[in-house]
Every structure is written in structure tokens, then in C-alpha cells.
Amino acid sequence: MFSQVASGELRQDCTYSVQMAEDPSQRVAKMLSNCGLCVPVTFSFLLADVKAPCEALPSPSLEPFPQSSIVVTLEDMGLWMKFHQIGTEMIITKSGRRMFPQCKIKVSGLIPYAKYLMLVDFVPMDNFRYKWNKDQWEVAGKAEPQLPCRTYVHPDSPAPGSHWMKEPVSFQKLKLTNNTLDQHGHIILHSMHRYKPRFHIVQADDLFSVRWSIFQVFSFPETVFTSVTAYQNEQVQCAGSASGHWEMLSITKLKIDNNPFAKGFREHGKNTRREGRAKCQKPSPAKSQKRKLPEEKEPAAEERDFEKDENVDVKEESNPVVVSSGYPFWGSEQNSSQAFPAASPVPAEQREGLAREQQVPTPSYQTYRFHEAGDSQQLPSRDAATLNDFRARCHALDLAMVPEHDSKQLPEGFTNLPPLPPPLPPPQDYTGVVNMALDSVGKAGARAPMYSPYGTEQGLGQWVVPPHSQYRAMSYSAFSTEYNTQGTPGHAHGTMAEWSQYPLFPYACW
DNA sequence: TCATCTAGCACCTTTGAAATGT
DNA sequence: AACATTTCAAAGGTGCTAGATG
Numbered sequence A: 001m002f003s004q005v006a007s008g009e010l011r012q013d014c015t016y017s018v019q020m021a022e023d024p025s026q027r028v029a030k031m032l033s034n035c036g037l038c039v040p041v042t043f044s045f046l047l048a049d050v051k052a053p054c055e056a057l058p059s060p061s062l063e064p065f066p067q068s069s070i071v072v073t074l075e076d077m078g079l080w081m082k083f084h085q086i087g088t089e090m091i092i093t094k095s096g097r098r099m100f101p102q103c104k105i106k107v108s109g110l111i112p113y114a115k116y117l118m119l120v121d122f123v124p125m126d127n128f129r130y131k132w133n134k135d136q137w138e139v140a141g142k143a144e145p146q147l148p149c150r151t152y153v154h155p156d157s158p159a160p161g162s163h164w165m166k167e168p169v170s171f172q173k174l175k176l177t178n179n180t181l182d183q184h185g186h187i188i189l190h191s192m193h194r195y196k197p198r199f200h201i202v203q204a205d206d207l208f209s210v211r212w213s214i215f216q217v218f219s220f221p222e223t224v225f226t227s228v229t230a231y232q233n234e235q236v237q238c239a240g241s242a243s244g245h246w247e248m249l250s251i252t253k254l255k256i257d258n259n260p261f262a263k264g265f266r267e268h269g270k271n272t273r274r275e276g277r278a279k280c281q282k283p284s285p286a287k288s289q290k291r292k293l294p295e296e297k298e299p300a301a302e303e304r305d306f307e308k309d310e311n312v313d314v315k316e317e318s319n320p321v322v323v324s325s326g327y328p329f330w331g332s333e334q335n336s337s338q339a340f341p342a343a344s345p346v347p348a349e350q351r352e353g354l355a356r357e358q359q360v361p362t363p364s365y366q367t368y369r370f371h372e373a374g375d376s377q378q379l380p381s382r383d384a385a386t387l388n389d390f391r392a393r394c395h396a397l398d399l400a401m402v403p404e405h406d407s408k409q410l411p412e413g414f415t416n417l418p419p420l421p422p423p424l425p426p427p428q429d430y431t432g433v434v435n436m437a438l439d440s441v442g443k444a445g446a447r448a449p450m451y452s453p454y455g456t457e458q459g460l461g462q463w464v465v466p467p468h469s470q471y472r473a474m475s476y477s478a479f480s481t482e483y484n485t486q487g488t489p490g491h492a493h494g495t496m497a498e499w500s501q502y503p504l505f506p507y508a509c510w
Numbered sequence B: 001t002c003a004t005c006t007a008g009c010a011c012c013t014t015t016g017a018a019a020t021g022t
Numbered sequence C: 001a002a003c004a005t006t007t008c009a010a011a012g013g014t015g016c017t018a019g020a021t022g
Helices: A002-007 A024-034 A077-086 A161-166 A207-212 A251-258 A260-265 A272-277 A301-309 A328-333 A365-371 A384-389
Strands: A071-074 A089-091 A104-108 A115-124 A128-133 A136-142 A150-153 A175-177 A194-203 A214-219 A225-228 A237-240 A246-249 A356-359 A393-396 A434-436 A475-477 A496-499
Touching (some): A071 A077
Antiparallel strands (some): A071 A104, A115 A150, A115 A194, A356 A393, A434 A496
């Protein structure tokens, strides 16, 4: 934004109201200094009442970019990858369903004595609704209107950096629902849409100071999923393992095998019908064999590779992958009729955004996996080069749902996509209310958070357009918006912040 | 007719309070 | 008395399925 102002790039047909607020870096510096610590502080500023169409976004390449030493690693990466291979589907129910695989991250690089909040929100991958048709996902039309965006605040928030770094941070209790009237504070998603969780690390003493704080956003390509009310992809993929036997993979099987709560379905033939329906393209000696329980399983070679690399630290990369080619697997995925999903029909360059976030590494195996969707689905072991790819990328924030995507400009790899619906109208006004869940002692996550969906009496959340620099951690500051802490009495929510129509965070804002 | 959604089911794990032991 | 460990029942999570809905 600064650069735009400086270079006169602001558009006349857009309304800007830019206000310099207290430099959060000074606050942080003060805070750190109180802690006796001295670290580099990032730069950020606040935008107030930004109501501009997305094309009025700043030129990211001209923005300064904050430094960050925070490293976030996705736990259970191997599991996520397995799901991702098939096409992750997350069940959402009216009463709320937990995620599986669950969101669990390992964090390092925090300041041990500084307090942080951990938040998760979900952003649509694109502007489309999908349907499962003939063994593959395809675009079924325009996406439903965005729901009030809720942000899940980890119950431990705020907690010192040492606490977060002590052990992996699990968002196990986060629940997804398709109930737009949900009163429990679950994350509301549309069925048959594609989403990606984003993890936010906010350095703040409490939720009230969040708006002055610096955010860092992390996301993992592997965690993209399609929300469904019932599993759509029933097909079973037969993957050859190094040991020579065939292993059947399907979403339900993966879940049953890996989720302890589904254990009851392993041995009691409860899913025999499904199994019967499932068509394995390849004859498999193991087909008739009783499926092995996870604890009995001998991980296939490639599987072991995953496990080995599962917790590879992801950090800012000095030798980064080119962002514009990022999202390699979306492009390659769609080449596989077996593999997930209709690739997100949004050109990568159009996602190149304003706001940026750190996209944590996608092992490059995925790319060839989808190219080799054939018989021997061997997952190549990763070499050093591959591991190099497995580094955090600060990628262009996914602006897939941002309007004005030119569906004609499909990047390479998107050519096989079904015809796309016309571009969607511009986003609605972003003005909204922010309600953070607080308990009596001001601790996030408490038992009785409040929210006020669709409220508009408060000014919109504004945030910093993160200065840009590729492959650096993104930082931004949130809003000058006053939190509506009054909320609606009697609504018991857990660890939830609700941000009216659009997520609190930059990406959705634009 | 079809795609999607819902509710109930049985079975399982998790959780936390109570009981017991050191 | 304080703490650690074990036990156990309730709560809650799971996919499956038939039927409902639009």
C-alpha cells in the first residue's frame, strides 16, 4: 500500500482510508525489551476501513517484508499426504465433526517468554462448488456465498512461546459444520467446496491486543480438502508397495486405519458394502487378505520415507522455489483421473496476491505421483533435491476465490479442466464484526465465547498488507477494529472468533 | 431421477472422577 | 496428608446405512 501511495498507483474508483496506527513493531520491541530480549522486529502498519476491490491491492513485490524465525512443521505429514494423494475429504455434519487427519503443528523459533496466540481459519481454495462425478471431482458451479468466517483460537492461547514449542500444537477439538446457524462456534463450511486451513501465530498478550499484533500465517498444501457430508470418493486405489503386495487405499480405509475412533469398523465388517462397491482397477493378491491394522503394518518403503521426513522443519528458504510455479500439485493433479480433484481452476498467476503467507513445503513427490497415477504408485524416495523442495515457501496467498479470475488464462496443467463457470462478482463489502471468545479471565478459548454473526455495528477488521519478499515469513497486523466483546449472551462457543463475512486475515480481506 | 444431506446405529477411544496404593 | 497409579463409566467420535430432501 505504501508503495502504491508512493507510486501513485491508487485507483480513483476505489475508496481508501489509510490510517497509520501505532507501529506494532514498537510495541513488540517494547514488550521484548521488557522481557530482556532483543530481536529483530518486523514492520507493519494498519489499514482502516479498507473497502477496495481486490485489484486495488498493493504490489507485493514492492513491499518490505518482515523477517521471521518462526518455523512451523505439519505433524503427521505422511498421513496428510496419503489423504492428499487420494483427495482429502473432510466430513462436515450439522453437529460438527472433527477433522481427520487433525491439524497439528510443531512450532519453533518463538520467543520463549513472549505470549502468542494460535489461530486457525479456513479459506476457500476457489470460487467453485464441486461434485463427484464418474470417479473424479469436477466443478459443479459457482460457490455458495461465503459464510461468516470463524477463526478457531487454540484453547491454550495466549501462552508463552515456550509452551507452544514444548510439544506439537494440536487443534484436535476443532470441529467443522455445515450448519450456518451453528451456535457452538464450530467452523462453518459449505459442503462440496474446497478449503485449506491456515495457521496463524500472533504475538500478543491477550486477544484484545491481537489487533495490534503481528500475525504470521502458515499453510500447508497437503491440507487442502473438500468438505463433504458423506464421502464421495469411494473408489479404491490399489497401490503397490515395496513388499510386493497391493494395498488398497481409499479415504474411508485410510481413516479407519488411522483414526482410533473408527477402529470399530476395522474388523466387524461394517464397511463391507462399501468395500464391495469399491472397484479396484488392479487385481491384487492382498485384496482378499484381511487388512492389517496400523500397528501391524509394515510401512512400505515410500511410507517410511514419509515418516522420516514427516517433521522436516520448514522455514524460510533462501533458495526458494519460484512462487509463480507454486502449487505444483494442483497443476499436476488434474492430469490424473484417479487422483484428486479437479484441480483448482484458478491460474496460479492470478493467485499471486497481495497478501502473502508462508506456504509450507510440499514434497515434490506429489508432482510425479500424479503424473504416475498408473499401476505402480510407487512413491519415490526423496533425494536431497526433493528435500530442498520441502521447505517453506512464502507463496502468493491463495486468492482463488477472489473475483475476476480469468478462467481462460489457465496455466499449464489446467487445460484438461472442465469448462468453468463465469467469473464471480466482486467480493462483498468486508465490513464486519469481530468477536473473540473470551472467558472471565480473558483467556481465549474459554467455555463460553460469544459471537454475533453478521453483526455490522463495528468497523471492519483491517490489517496490514504484508510487505513482500519472497520466501520470508509473512507478518501482518490485525485491525484497528474494536472487538465486540459483548456478543450474544448465552452462546456457548469454544475458542472461536468470528469475523463476519470474511476472514480476519489479509487474504480473504482482499 | 439423481445428488446430497440427515439421523440413528453399534462400536470404539478418550476423558476424568473416584478408588486404591505408596 | 500428599501424591501416584489404577479402574471404570460416561461422553464423545467414527463410518455405515436407509430414508428424506430438493
